[in-house]
Amino acid sequence: MPAKDNIDIYKKYFQASTIKMDAKVMASVFVIVADNEAEVAALQHALDVWLLGKLQFAEFEHFPSVDTAQKYKLNDRDKEMIQAHQARIIAGTQEQVKAQLDDFIATFEVDEVLVAPLIPGIEQRCKTLKLLAEIYL
Secondary structure (H helix, E strand, O other): OOHHHHHHHHHHHOOOOOOOOOOOOEEEEEEEEOOOHHHHHHHHHHHHHHHOOHHHHOOOOOOOOHHHHHHOOOOHHHHHHHHHOHHHEEEEOHHHHHHHHHHHHHHHOOOEEEEEOOOOOHHHHHHHHHHHHHHHO
16 A cells, blocks of 8 residues: 555544644655765665665675675666665755655655665765755754
8 A cells, every 4th residue: 555545544543642632644765965966876876776675685794885886787677676666765966855855745744754864884874964954954
């Protein structure tokens, strides 16, 4: 069942209690923010390769680097899987990500978003969070 349908059902059947007075929705999405589209594409390809989840995510000792992902040989099934998980990823420059994230929030009517900057290197993850903070703070 699509996520939006699940959210609508939750809100429809939610029953208030003394602890929780109204329905709240939190959603999670992978987010990549970079300075330019080439950097975005390289970082997203590393995430795409990781999300293939081969050998129960044990194919790589660590999250694949941009270089490792670039050298990775994709078969037709891999390409199909990568295409299938694109809806779980918001990636782009600051302006592009803001537009995509705002649309995500409006479409799913979420109260909170948990962003997962699942990209290679702590520096890149911190940079994504910093650029994201610049958009919204």
